[in-house]
Amino acid sequence: MAEDTAPRVTFGAWPTPLEPAPRLARALGLGAGDLWLKRDDLTGLGGGGNKVRKLEFLCGAAVAAGARTLVTSGAPQSNHARLTAAAGARLGLDVVLVLAGPAAGQDLGAGNVALDGLLGAEIVWAGEADAADVVQQVVERLRGEGAEPALIPFGGSSATGARGYAECGRELLSQAPDLAQVVTALGSGGTMAGLVRTLGPERVLGVHCGAVPDPGAAVAALVPCPAEALRLRLDQVGAGYATLTEPVKAAIRTAARTEGVVLDPIYTGRAMAGLIAAVTEGDVRAGDRTVFLHSGGLPGLFGNEPAMRWAGAGAP
Numbered sequence: 388m389a390e391d392t393a394p395r396v397t398f399g400a401w402p403t404p405l406e407p408a409p410r411l412a413r414a415l416g417l418g419a420g421d422l423w424l425k426r427d428d429l430t431g432l433g434g435g436g437n438k439v440r441k442l443e444f445l446c447g448a449a450v451a452a453g454a455r456t457l458v459t460s461g462a463p464q465s466n467h468a469r470l471t472a473a474a475g476a477r478l479g480l481d482v483v484l485v486l487a488g489p490a491a492g493q494d495l496g497a498g499n500v501a502l503d504g505l506l507g508a509e510i511v512w513a514g515e516a517d518a519a520d521v522v523q524q525v526v527e528r529l530r531g532e533g534a535e536p537a538l539i540p541f542g543g544s545s546a547t548g549a550r551g552y553a554e555c556g557r558e559l560l561s562q563a564p565d566l567a568q569v570v571t572a573l574g575s576g577g578t579m580a581g582l583v584r585t586l587g588p589e590r591v592l593g594v595h596c597g598a599v600p601d602p603g604a605a606v607a608a609l610v611p612c613p614a615e616a617l618r619l620r621l622d623q624v625g626a627g628y629a630t631l632t633e634p635v636k637a638a639i640r641t642a643a644r645t646e647g648v649v650l651d652p653i654y655t656g657r658a659m660a661g662l663i664a665a666v667t668e669g670d671v672r673a674g675d676r677t678v679f680l681h682s683g684g685l686p687g688l689f690g691n692e693p694a695m696r697w698a699g700a701g702a703p
């Protein structure tokens with residue numbers, strides 16, 4: 388299907404702002420005019436974030452196919468699950484979220500999982516089972532009930548979902564024709580893949596967040612570009628996806644105190660820590676226009692107890 392005829396629903400107000408970040412730029416060792424923030428945390432629906440752009444295309448396809456229920460999966464604090472719940476509410480569709488792990492031990496009143504409940508989604512905890520298997524069971528159950536389920540992929544990352552970020556790349560080229568590179572968090576891969584489709588692999592730096600075992604393969608599966616050509620940083624995961632690392636703490640504190648911009652410990656904090664490391668190593672240089680994609684995730688900060696305790700103690 389051609390790009391321009393893909394079914395799409397509208398959830399956001401586009402384009403999102405591209406804002407200068409002169410104090411953060413200086414703190415990182417760049418020139419004041421070198422660093423800009425693409426505010427995809429301000430995408431409107433359900434608290435905002437990068438999944439809104441993907442869901443415009445994924446839900447467009449689901450509605451065109453006659454779906455009445457959206458089914459997706461994610462980590463307990465998945466921003467994607469929360470935004471799928473919001474998209475379903477906006478479209479008048481039921482939503483079932485399969486969240487990894489057991490319900491026991493989760494703080495159901497924190498962050499994204501609390502918003503999932505507020506937005507009216509049904510939550511199925513996968514427990515010991517593989518979430519993908521539970522998703523299949525849920526889809527079969529819903530088919531049996533005549534609920535016309537549409538499966539929204541993990542992280543919203545499929546060729547259809549990635550169209551949203553191909554579109555974001557076009558927005559960026561009109562806002563900043565001279566952009567040297569975009570720095571983005573890399574989770575399930577669709578965001579980076581879409582940006583690479585429009586901007587080419589040399590202008591996108593992806594910082595792996597530990598959401599998938601092989602991030603290069605995840606991106607390369609969604610865009611005609613070999614994994615070896617991608618600019619990836621794999622050094623910010625620490626002891627695993629849910630951990631709060633020292634470089635991420637420094638990145639979150641610096642962004643907050645120079646620009647009043649709040650990052651999250653899983654995605655945007657890692658992306659900023661990766662940008663800081665890239666400047667230190669000379670991979671990102673003063674004099675070039677660098678855009679940092681703020682992909683959202685604020686509810687994830689509120690759902691991360693170690694990060695909240697650290698922040699509440701003055702972010703030492």
Ligand SMILES: *Cc1c(COP(=O)(O)O)cnc(C)c1O
Pocket residue numbers: 436437438466467542544572573574575576577578579651654655682683684
């Ligand atoms: C999902 C997510 C990402 C990563 O996007 P992918 O397309 O899954 O790689 C980045 N930032 C935030 C806040 C997210 O929720």
